[in-house]
Amino acid sequence: MTTLRNAESYDSIDSTEMRILHALSTTGSLTQVAATLGLSQPAISQRLKRLEQRLAVPLIERQGRGVRLTPAGQILADHGRTVVAEIDAALAAIDDLRGDRGGVLRMAGFPSASATVIPRLMRMLQEQAPQVTFQYREQEPPEAIQLLRDGEVDCALVFQYSESEPLPTLFEFTPLWREEMWLVVPEERSQGMERAALSAFRDDQWIAGCTRCRGHLTRATKRHGFEPEIVQETDNMPASIAMVAAGNSVSMVPGLALAAQPTLPAGARALRLEEPEYRTIGLINVDTANESPAVKLAKRLLGNIDGSTWNLLTERVAR
Numbered sequence: 001m002t003t004l005r006n007a008e009s010y011d012s013i014d015s016t017e018m019r020i021l022h023a024l025s026t027t028g029s030l031t032q033v034a035a036t037l038g039l040s041q042p043a044i045s046q047r048l049k050r051l052e053q054r055l056a057v058p059l060i061e062r063q064g065r066g067v068r069l070t071p072a073g074q075i076l077a078d079h080g081r082t083v084v085a086e087i088d089a090a091l092a093a094i095d096d097l098r099g100d101r102g103g104v105l106r107m108a109g110f111p112s113a114s115a116t117v118i119p120r121l122m123r124m125l126q127e128q129a130p131q132v133t134f135q136y137r138e139q140e141p142p143e144a145i146q147l148l149r150d151g152e153v154d155c156a157l158v159f160q161y162s163e164s165e166p167l168p169t170l171f172e173f174t175p176l177w178r179e180e181m182w183l184v185v186p187e188e189r190s191q192g193m194e195r196a197a198l199s200a201f202r203d204d205q206w207i208a209g210c211t212r213c214r215g216h217l218t219r220a221t222k223r224h225g226f227e228p229e230i231v232q233e234t235d236n237m238p239a240s241i242a243m244v245a246a247g248n249s250v251s252m253v254p255g256l257a258l259a260a261q262p263t264l265p266a267g268a269r270a271l272r273l274e275e276p277e278y279r280t281i282g283l284i285n286v287d288t289a290n291e292s293p294a295v296k297l298a299k300r301l302l303g304n305i306d307g308s309t310w311n312l313l314t315e316r317v318a319r
Contacts, residue, residue, distance in 0.1 A: 141210075281315075
């Protein structure tokens with residue numbers, strides 16, 4: 001005849017109690033079980049007592065200085081062996097999804113970061129999360145944000161100028177570093193200059209970068225009373241620097257681009273601006289209540305990179 005059980009009995013055993021009984025079956029000692037599971041001995045005794053009350057059957061009995069399982073306790077311990085193994089396997093799989101031991105981190109980033117920050121991040125991944133597959137796509141910020149919007153990447157390393165439009169509410173921006181902008185000029189134009197004043201180059205021809213960089217250049221020169229005559233355009237910073245060295249144009253170049261190319265071609269010189277211009281480098285991701293393991297991993301690792309290697313100023317406390 002089938003015995004009907006009340007609703008309370010269906011949830012009368014939890015995984016910790018199964019672990020306790022399984023451990024007792026192999027050790028026979030509450031002290032050793034406590035040490036193995038990281039619980040106090042009184043807490044283990046109380047849990048077993050409450051379980052016995054719920055099941056209305058004794059589970060352990062004294063044997064000399066130790067304890068042994070009753071037949072009912074042994075039944076639970078035998079089944080508990082399988083239950084504990086399944087739970088451990090499930091937790092290991094979840095760890096993989098967290099990115100701590102496996103999974104995929106998909107990231108986009110802008111070109112000058114590709115030669116500086118990204119290789120450092122890749123080394124950290126190899127050291128701290130070697131089972132994580134790193135997928136990277138080089139894109140300027142607008143295109144990187146579109147990849148994020150389309151769900152093709154988990155996060156993107158982007159830059160923002162102070163005048164940039166705020167991000168849509170869909171996204172979260174985590175600032176990492178502040179990057180100084182430099183002026184790269186023909187060597188003969190820099191004679192006697194320690195720093196560059198933008199206004200001193202009002203009559204020069206200019207090289208512009210990506211859409212965001214061009215917008216920033218135009219706004220910066222406007223503050224100094226002139227509109228730049230842009231004659232060349234390229235997103236390729238090494239190419240921009242080479243063009244300066246080859247002709248009479250000047251270019252506003254981010255610090256990371258100079259860090260990636262520490263030796264300038266003959267004929268070009270990099271100068272700090274008298275009135276510094278900056279942009280902020282940070283990580284952007286979709287703003288959700290439950291942040292993905294991949295994004296958490298990227299934030300943790302990037303937050304621990306020392307940007308001073310490339311003359312970047314830290315924008316926040318490292319994680």
